[in-house]
Amino acid sequence: MSRAKTTQTPAPRATIRDVASAAKTGKTSVSRYLNGEQHLLSDALKERIERAIALLDYQPSQMARSLKSGETRLIGLIIADITNPYSVEVMRGVEAACRQQGLTLLVCNTNNEFNQEKHYLQLLSSYRVDGIVVNAVGMREDAISSLQQSQLPMVLIDRKVANFSCDVIGLNNAEATTEVTQHLLDQGFEAILFLSEPVTINTRLVRLHTFLKQMQKEPQKFAEQGEVELNDSAGLEKLLLNFTERYPDKRRAVISVNGALTLVIARTMRKIGIVWGKDMGLLGFDDLEWAELAGVGITTLKQPTYDMGYAALGQLVKRIQGSDEPIQEHAFSGELIVRGSTQPI
Amino acid sequence: MSRAKTTQTPAPRATIRDVASAAKTGKTSVSRYLNGEQHLLSDALKERIERAIALLDYQPSQMARSLKSGETRLIGLIIADITNPYSVEVMRGVEAACRQQGLTLLVCNTNNEFNQEKHYLQLLSSYRVDGIVVNAVGMREDAISSLQQSQLPMVLIDRKVANFSCDVIGLNNAEATTEVTQHLLDQGFEAILFLSEPVTINTRLVRLHTFLKQMQKEPQKFAEQGEVELNDSAGLEKLLLNFTERYPDKRRAVISVNGALTLVIARTMRKIGIVWGKDMGLLGFDDLEWAELAGVGITTLKQPTYDMGYAALGQLVKRIQGSDEPIQEHAFSGELIVRGSTQPI
């Protein structure tokens, strides 16, 4: 009967030294074995090492390895809100690209909290990841300066950050918003309400501005704008009702600045009995997996999110490899997916 | 004009030694400063160190630190499919718990690929994370044995793995399935089709069995089952049509084994003109944010996913702290959310 297992400490992990001595050789040879320089080893030795590794269930410590080499082959991804399908698709794109490059992705969700963002930024940096892809909440002076200095390669997704010069991958917001607005106009809508979460983010600002500008081209039509917090459905309700009252005999439509908001708007409309595609037009940025299932369907502006993530990593790798080309701002085109919610009323 | 910046290497990061010499002291004192043993340092020295750190923008290397201490305060989360809202909520729960415990969460998405899962498992282990939460794709012998040995604390979410004894957090599938099935029966449905992705996973198996068992209690009703791949909408179409033909004059309903499948089913039904809540009942495991917006609404069985993630981390921490209590299998209760899709036909 084996009572080998005493209540000792749970057996510390085997180190390269343990393997070496078990294989009756030096650490160097083991290291060589591990690093593909096997052609330098005699078959006999290889055998012994192999056995020793298996026996001890040895796993090299990446910590030690990276400490030595200075390279980690790790990429950090900071995501503002993992709840958002947009972010998830970005992540999948980054991930696929990483895999292809033999990099490993570490994902950090900031939950839209600035402090978390700072925390993770520091963490990743202190673990010496090779680079970071950031879908930022926003950044303040302190975070910026420390990041700017730490020469950590970095690329931003979707959101530009003021005073922070850095590659950015995003949507061509001007183009997309123009298309979206024009579509509504073409469909015969006469009063359009642009709904947004607080316009704190560059992206939203550009969309709003472009919307306003585009609307000016048909001065007889009415442009409105409203700001709501995602959780303030009462406020949203009021906004919608008010909009309806102000343009009782016009053909009305709403533009939602992003997917999360579109969901809330749809819920609210349903609650107060506004039927999209009939009482009011509805169009949202970001495609939604359920867009076709909701009533007559919801028209959306789909972003090539996956590709954007993929491209972001590509750009990052360039920087990691020391590219000195000037700051890039790559803007992807969106795709308007027309569904029932913007049919002529 | 500053031409200070030559094309040299981009200035290696400052190390603790740099700080020490800049502060005209030894590494030890700097280390002490960093680790809150400041009461041991004279004010003058503290000052100098502080200045040096700021000047050099010094950030301690976690790599080196962990190498020394053997502890990382890192938790790994392996997620089978980040695309799944279920997983995202789990993640948020784990994350919240981590934050509260001062742990940092590293997320790895396996994209439902077994190889990725293996890769990440090794990676996390080689980075010496303190523990791992796993929403597994599945595991084979090799992965199991190496994991079993590496005493890495670990807890499984949602899915049990054969031959792998480990804490598991999940839904009370038997209870939930019973409730779900009974609900359909109570609403007067007479033929029920249980639709599932391939039943390779324990969870699905239990749900299916319980469904079948529960149906036996009303022998005059008809229980059917079908298996579909998520991307095989043609197959699904056939299944649905076939089901309809076989029970032309019965009240028919479908149960979907998870949220991802529910989406596909809803799309397919719409495509072939089956209206849920009218032509056929529909009920799915996992609540969906859009469930109320799709037609008359879709009845779902909501899991306390966030809580499950939170609890998983709690259990993991216990293990990390060396708890020897026997393997736990904590099963949460689900909540049936009734919507239009299961109204009596």
Added chain:
DNA sequence: CTGTTAGCGCTTTCAG
């Protein structure tokens, strides 16, 4: 082909 040795950046005795 193989092993010895010197660090990577940090913490921690152990002497001042």
Added chain:
DNA sequence: CTGAAAGCGCTAACAG
């Protein structure tokens, strides 16, 4: 109060 020195697990000269 302060610092020199040893060593965490690993890799990479540099000798055999």
